[in-house]
Amino acid sequence: KEEASTSSFNCFECGKPGHMKAKCPNLLKKQQEETKLKKNGRGKRAYIAWEDNDSSTTSDESEVEENNLCLMAGADQDTIVSDSDLESNLDYDQLQEAFIQIHKEAEKLDALNSKLKNKLKWYENALIKAE
Numbered sequence: 001k002e003e004a005s006t007s008s009f010n011c012f013e014c015g016k017p018g019h020m021k022a023k024c025p026n027l028l029k030k031q032q033e034e035t036k037l038k039k040n041g042r043g044k045r046a047y048i049a050w051e052d053n054d055s056s057t058t059s060d061e062s063e064v065e066e067n068n069l070c071l072m073a074g075a076d077q078d079t080i081v082s083d084s085d086l087e088s089n090l091d092y093d094q095l096q097e098a099f100i101q102i103h104k105e106a107e108k109l110d111a112l113n114s115k116l117k118n119k120l121k122w123y124e125n126a127l128i129k130a131e
Contacts, residue, residue, distance in 0.1 A: 010017050013024040021027060 012021045013027045
């Protein structure tokens with residue numbers, strides 16, 4: 001039963017039926033060759049050299065050396081800044097300012113509430129003494 005079900009699969013590496021990519025002989029050969037190259041130290045190498053321009057220049061001449069460098073970052077997505085992003089920053093600043101104002105008002109109301117509670121206690125005590 002297992003042989004019949006596996007023979008219906010086609011390999012994604014070589015396209016032949018009867019095995020899957022993980023057990024493909026072509027893929028296994030490639031992997032073995034890559035490991036041999038890595039073991040022998042013949043894998044990918046990079047050679048970097050400076051250009052030697054010592055062609056009949058005198059020491060009196062001023063030499064200008066210029067090194068050009070180009071760096072690239074691998075990015076999955078392009079980031080696009082839109083006006084809505086800038087507006088959201090403005091909205092955030094406005095919200096923060098409004099929060100600060102409301103917080104100050106809440107502190108004032110809390111102080112007023114405390115004073116009124118103290119007055120209420122004083123009037124209640126005065127009423128009890130008057131009875």
